Amino acid sequence: MKKILITGAAGFLGSHLCDRFINEGFHVIAMDNLITGDLKNIEHLFKLEQFEFYHHDVTKFVHVPGKLDYILHFASPASPIDYLKIPIQTLKVGALGTHNLLGLAREKKARILIASTSEIYGDPLVHPQTEEYYGNVNTIGPRGVYDEAKRFQESITMAYHRFHGLETRIVRIFNTYGPRMRLNDGRVIPAFMGQALRGEDLTVFGDGSQTRSFCYVDDEIEGIYRLLMSDYSYPVNIGNPNEITIKDFAEEIIKLTGTTQKVIYKDLPQDDPLQRQPDISKAKEILGWEPKVGRAEGMKKTFDYFKTLSKKELKKTEHRDFSSRNK
Ligand code: UDP
DSSP: OOEEEEETTTSHHHHHHHHHHHHTTOEEEEEEOOSSOOGGGTGGGTTOTTEEEEEOOTTSOOOOOSOOOEEEEOOSOOSHHHHHHSHHHHHHIIIIIHHHHHHHHHHHTOEEEEEEEGGGGBSOSSSSBOTTOOOBOOTTSTTHHHHHHHHHHHHHHHHHHHHHOOOEEEEEEOOEEOTTOOTTSOOHHHHHHHHHHHTOOEEEETTSOOEEEOEEHHHHHHHHHHHHHSSOOSOEEESOOOEEEHHHHHHHHHHHHTOOOOEEEEOOOTTOOSOOOBOOHHIIIIIOOOOOOOHHHHHHHHHHHHHTSOHHHHHTOOOOOOHHHHO
């Protein structure tokens, strides 16, 4: 039985990866320090013999007994509200955590895939973003702690590949959504859906002309799985190229949820990228991958998930409003 270590396993993407690799017949070692992850996302797996959970912070030395075939490094805060709250941990998990896991991969002769992000393109001057674009990142802005950690992560991963001949894979993940997203992570989809469920107005930041392209989680996981199994060691964008302005997206959510509330406008957070759309030619060519789930279907499934949350959970939501920090 193949053995895989998944870091950030109790998070949104990590937990879906655990499900996928269990279904593929792997022995899964799940690791998380539970700062932003939630055991609720993986508790259904605890009864399985081929599943283990280690409560561990990967910025500290990582030890796993026995053989290991694959490592997926998905531990990291991943939303702007988290980078502001835990900036040092964000830098450490991308830098020190990645270093530890690359060392572990070398020791075990395991193949490692690291989760990079469209954030490495910053506020992009090239549109749509191809893997060849170097990006436009403000190193000292509020997102810098995430963006630069992820850029460093890519560099050190390529260095281990070139210098030590390690088998490495780098996925650049674009905005992904679906069940198990954290309701209070401040991201636009849980924010709008939570607001609709609580009967609050939907908060659009800026004039809403900024764009994003949202990928449903099942598609994202399929792309990651194919990349891990491929022999391609350069970065690959995995995301859905279907782009929409945040203002139009708010209108879609109003229709989907049937809320009678309206859209209200707040200040645009500092360094909020104005446009984002993946060029997925490489994923199509190398992995034969493209997204299959449209926004209407994916958003409905996601809203159905948020509807199952209790009133108490819905109330816990924090509001993300950076306006005072922008000045
Ligand atoms: N956004 C918004 N209202 C919210 C939360 C986010 O208008 O309540 C905007 C945000 O400014 C950004 C877009 O939605 O332009 C996507 O934000 P998210 O945090 O989901 O992802 P990221 O900016 O990292 O792509």
